[in-house]
Amino acid sequence: MTRNHKIISEKSQEWLKENTKRFAFKKLEKEVVQTGACVECGSCVAGCPVEALTGEYIDGKYVPTLTGKCIACGTCYAMCPRSFILENEIIGSYISAWRVRSLGEHSRQDGGAVTAILGLMLDDDEIEAAIVVGQREDKPWMPTAKKVTTRDELLKTGGTIYTHAQVVGEMLNFFKENLSSVAVVGTACNIDAIHRMQTHPGSVFNVDPEMSAFKISLFCMESFGYEGLVDFLKKEGIDIRKVERFAIAGGNFMVTVGGDVKSWPVKELDYIAASSCSYCTDLTGMNSDISCGNIGSDEGWTTAIVRSDRAEKVLRKAIKEGILEGEELDDKAVQSVVNSARFKMNKRYKLTPSH
Ligand SMILES: Cc1cc2nc3c(=O)[nH]c(=O)nc-3n(C[C@H](O)[C@H](O)[C@H](O)COP(=O)(O)OP(=O)(O)OC[C@H]3O[C@@H](n4cnc5c(N)ncnc54)[C@H](O)[C@@H]3O)c2cc1C
Numbered sequence: 034m035t036r037n038h039k040i041i042s043e044k045s046q047e048w049l050k051e052n053t054k055r056f057a058f059k060k061l062e063k064e065v066v067q068t069g070a071c072v073e074c075g076s077c078v079a080g081c082p083v084e085a086l087t088g089e090y091i092d093g094k095y096v097p098t099l100t101g102k103c104i105a106c107g108t109c110y111a112m113c114p115r116s117f118i119l120e121n122e123i124i125g126s127y128i129s130a131w132r133v134r135s136l137g138e139h140s141r142q143d144g145g146a147v148t149a150i151l152g153l154m155l156d157d158d159e160i161e162a163a164i165v166v167g168q169r170e171d172k173p174w175m176p177t178a179k180k181v182t183t184r185d186e187l188l189k190t191g192g193t194i195y196t197h198a199q200v201v202g203e204m205l206n207f208f209k210e211n212l213s214s215v216a217v218v219g220t221a222c223n224i225d226a227i228h229r230m231q232t233h234p235g236s237v238f239n240v241d242p243e244m245s246a247f248k249i250s251l252f253c254m255e256s257f258g259y260e261g262l263v264d265f266l267k268k269e270g271i272d273i274r275k276v277e278r279f280a281i282a283g284g285n286f287m288v289t290v291g292g293d294v295k296s297w298p299v300k301e302l303d304y305i306a307a308s309s310c311s312y313c314t315d316l317t318g319m320n321s322d323i324s325c326g327n328i329g330s331d332e333g334w335t336t337a338i339v340r341s342d343r344a345e346k347v348l349r350k351a352i353k354e355g356i357l358e359g360e361e362l363d364d365k366a367v368q369s370v371v372n373s374a375r376f377k378m379n380k381r382y383k384l385t386p387s388h
Pocket residue numbers: 140141142143144145146147148149165166167176190191192193194195196197198200218219220251252253254255256257281325326327328335336
């Protein structure tokens with residue numbers, strides 16, 4: 034059989050041009066080669082259509098090196114097993130993506146969409162309870178997972194607490210009461226725990242198919258240890274008990290005290306991030322029914338990435354009934370979520386020293 038690899042390679046480049054962002058070798062070098070994540074497979078060197086790369090052995094290690102002129106066709110970055118390029122690998126599969134805002138009066142972090150969606154599901158008896166997170170009475174901003182069954186209780190639970198909460202444990206306590214249908218709010222790591230139970234052949238979810246958990250994931254770059262946060266604030270002259278609001282936006286961590294907002298680059302707080310965050314590469318919570326965050330939308334709005342038919346039905350109903358207002362996200366906004374999610378994925382490599 035005769036084949037023409039040059040033509041095949043050109044077709045592959047055409048696909049990349051039409052379908053993905055194309056990165057030059059420089060980006061691969063910075064993210065994968067220099068961080069030590071490179072697996073030395075040689076795919077970038079041999080796959081480069083203009084033979085601009087050479088595999089050089091440095092101290093016995095194969096190091097892809099730019100020795101010609103890079104045409105930024107994107108092939109090396111796209112084919113590297115350690116890069117993150119395809120949108121569905123970075124933010125997962127989804128049905129639709131929106132910017133939405135609750136039209137109700139209630140506490141909220143961004144657009145209040147999470148609270149509004151839970152309110153609608155409770156009103157419609159789609160769920161018997163929602164598992165959300167509040168502050169412990171004895172320790173302000175220390176999270177406590179809780180079950181809410183009424184709209185009044187729910188409306189007080191909006192807002193973000195930037196510390197791990199045991200929502201999955203609280204969900205299991207709900208099932209122990211012989212109840213069966215719940216919605217749970219959590220970060221990707223919480224949602225993964227539920228997804229594991231829903232898909233594990235030996236799990237209670239598979240013993241009793243009546244058990245149902247609707248998963249709302251919150252975008253999460255990282256969460257912080259409670260004591261670390263208390264100490265960080267103390268050093269900055271802030272008593273955590275006086276904090277009115279925490280927020281992360283535009284790479285900054287913001288704290289509101291007495292109406293004033295103080296901010297620091299989030300990277301200055303990396304040292305108090307929960308140790309488990311070093312292992313996480315999922316910003317949006319790809320295993321959820323719906324993922325909610327602010328990245329991709331303006332202040333005061335929630336970005337909602339809808340992944341299941343059930344979530345699509347709830348969100349569209351909320352818009353139709355005037356509980357939420359909003360519109361589908363344009364490509365640029367989706368791309369900003371993808372870029373932040375890729376940043377989180379790459380962050381894991383940066384934690385590993387190069388060698
Ligand atoms: C640790 C953490 C880090 C985050 N980082 C980012 C980020 O980098 N970028 C970004 O765009 N968004 C981030 N978010 C999500 C963002 O803060 C909002 O939660 C999201 O935009 C939804 O806003 P909303 O107004 O629609 O939700 P709301 O209507 O305010 O409802 C928020 C819901 O989240 C629940 N909740 C609060 N804290 C927790 C918690 N620790 N664990 C589980 N559930 C909780 C509340 O009980 C409530 O039900 C983060 C959230 C958390 C918990």
